Amino acid sequence: MKPPPFSYHDPRTVADTVGLLASLDNAKLLAGGQSLMPMLNMRYVLPDHIIDLNRVDGLSYIKPRDGVLEIGAMTRQRDIEFSDAVAERCPLMAEAIRQVGHRQTRNRGTLGGSLCHLDPAAELVSIAAALDAKVTVAGKSGTREIDFAAFPVAYMTPALELDELLTAVTFPCWPRGHGYAFVEFARRHGDFAIVSAAVLIEEDKSGKIARASVTLGGMGPAPVRAAEVERALIGETIEEKRLREICESLRKLDAIDDIHAPASYRQQLATVLPRRALIKAHERIAPEGWP
């Protein structure tokens, strides 16, 4: 099993990368290679050109800024896993990333690669949806920002023009001490989730939910924000019986039916995992900040 023939390019700047993308036909960007390389080895993709991003300057960083965390597209998943800034400001991402593949794949795999590959069950894709991330994209006509909600346009297809590449992702951070939990059901550790739930909550002083973000991964081509449930949670206290009622509505969500699980199984998980995640998130709320 060998990759098909291609021409190899390893630009050093974003501008050169955009230039190559604009001038070459049938080109594929190579980030961490943890999805594209298997696809090449199995010849699912037959690009004429591979543009390797691994030597492009300035795409690997984790920058905490005012209320947000900006992460370069080529930042390795492993660096996110071990980042103090991520643990402090986006603990949801820190929790989810430990379930992305394995140590060996996280050492190479990148944030941008995962978001652009856009596997429906990928953990980082769900986290970007849960946190209302914005992606920064560079192309021939300059850079632009896209709300992550508008980034997936179809199954495994990001809203990128042919001459564009993802350069950075900005994650708005929730206040210190918020509740968070990422819970997934997978057959084995490191597998893609069959269904995952990413939850963020804030409670007021009386313990009532003041703000909630509930995201399901693995249900359809892109993660689903459960807006109805998010609204229903406002003003509620975390109590298992009530959560059961609220989350029951998630059974109506469309779900894919595949070799891993029938749709009805995913819909059942969609009612269970958010409830578990909400309970876990509530237990982690720490008004004084986490230890």
Add this chain to the structure above:
Amino acid sequence: MSDTRQIAVTVNGMRYQEIVPVRVTLADFLRHQLGLTGTHLGCEHGVCGACTILLDGRSARSCLMLAVQADGHEILTVEGIAPNADTLHPLQEAFRDNHGLQCGFCTPGILTTLLELLRDNPDPTEEEVRIGISGNLCRCTGYQNIVIAALDAAKRLRGSSGASQP
């Protein structure tokens, strides 16, 4: 099409200057061009972990990298773990003593993976070891003796580093 490139890599402390076709994976380069057949290829699509090497000290699947991408980098394969031809590394000794392998096909990938794990976490729990090797498939042992060997190796390595540090 046979695009090629010249690359310079350090493998197990040895410097190599080689011409490689750009589409050759790092795993095939190590095995076919450098003759380092200790790195095994099971699935060639990033699932089995047999081809794990250390790239600049970090474990990576060598079937999921192109050889050209290794230009300027340092690689450690299973051949480079032992300090010399007559002495096994404590990790290898622990595998021998605890029957941590049967057919041995997965062993090169498991050893390189554990080398990184035990370097970063010298006193892992059993669960941490199991999660650490979750990206490596073994079809013989049922993992039991691999985990026992890894924990034993951790103990040996802690002992030896303790002894060498005043």
